Amino acid sequence: MPLVSTSGYQPPMYLFNGHIQTIVPSLWRSVPDVRYQRERVETEDGDFLDLDWSRLSTDEPADTLGIVSHGLEGSAGRPYVRGMVRALNRAGFDALAWNYRSCSGEMNRLLRSYHLGDTDDLDFVVRHALSKLRYRRIFLTGFSAGGNVTLKYLGENPERVPREVKRAAVFSVPTDLKSSSNHISRLENRLYLNNFMKTLREKIRQKAEIMPDKVDVSKLDDLRYFPEFDDQYTAPMHGFKSAEEYYEHASSGRYLSNIRIPTLLVNAENDPFLPPACFPRDVASHSQYVFLETPHEGGHVGFGEGTPDGEYYSERRAIEFLTAEVPA
CATH class of the missing domain: 3.40.50.1820 (Alpha/Beta hydrolase fold, catalytic domain)
Structure with missing residues (x-):
């Protein structure tokens, strides 16, 4: 035990x-x-x-x-x-x-x-x-x-x-990952979330400069939370249908x-x-x-x-x- x-x-x-x-x-x-x-x-x-x-x-x-x-x-x-x-x-x-x-x-x-x-x-x-x-x-x-x-x-x-x-x-x-992505979105954790989102957005912009035909940044600045970002970018860029599927398969707990x-x-x-x-x-x-x-x-x-x-x-x-x- x-x-x-x-x-x-x-x-x-x-x-x-x-x-x-x-x-x-x-x-x-x-x-x-x-x-x-x-x-x-x-x-x-x-x-x-x-x-x-x-x-x-x-x-x-x-x-x-x-x-x-x-x-x-x-x-x-x-x-x-x-x-x-x-x-x-x-x-x-x-x-x-x-x-x-x-x-x-x-x-x-x-x-x-x-x-x-x-x-x-x-x-x-x-x-x-x-x-x-x-x-x-x-x-x-x-x-x-x-x-x-x-x-x-x-x-x-x-x-x-x-x-x-x-x-x-x-x-x-x-x-x-699902519960933790929601947890960090709480008001008291917004400082951490905003710092992560800032660097993640910047990397998406860099990626779009390299391959503009594959990366759409038109709605990037509208994304405020991990589930939104992961649904738009992380999941499809790595073979997952949605953020939900990504969280399910990527969480170590299972x-x-x-x-x-x-x-x-x-x-x-x-x-x-x-x-x-x-x-x-x-x-x-x-x-x-x-x-x-x-x-x-x-x-x-x-x-x-x-x-x-x-x-x-x-x-x-x-x-x-x-x-x-x-x-x-």
Whole structure:
């Protein structure tokens, strides 16, 4: 019954509610002591992915690789990704932070971009890393949208997950996309929604400049909420009939019971992005592999602690879980 009954997270006094715990790390955290080496890899469908490596040595690969998947409209450069990369390196692991299509600073080539259920690219990254450096172990970590992709990847077809993938730790995950897309549309969350919509609209405009015959932007500025945007763009651009179908198939919650490696899911109860449907307590209580931790505090992709070493609870907790009784 992997319901984690207690959590070790205690926010500092200045992070006194879920909104502050979400906003402060996003705006003011800096993780300068991470140096990436970028690799561009060509995908089988004629596109590309930009991978940012942080290896302990360029001569020999480490025994273990940690792969980090970022959140919606994020990138490998976001502080929460860099913080996890640094934690993985400090634990003695190589790290790979991959950028989704259109998220590395350059628009991707195809009409499709990325979506919250796109596990094929994660599988591609895992297999590329194994073929390039032949790691004995791979750990997966992810935040928010990246956590949803990670959980779906592990559960939708466990047989295709390489045996080298041993454990996973994900944070602030909207496991039910329909309810979370409605939840973030509430008045108190409008700041977050507007920021996401601003960058999503800009990417659609960039896409329309590249392929004007395929992307219609005439109603783009009228779209205010995720369901509207996803119905108009995300769903049809990625093979779904509607936002409803997209949410149904892309939500990781429906696949959690199929996961077959130890997996930690940490969702804070005061996360402003997550409604009750994103706390899969029933699944975790009946699973041998899905460990659900629900601290009272933490916000969304927050978990700051104000410690001298600059690490966050999410990073310490991930390393603790990933290295606990890891099979050889």
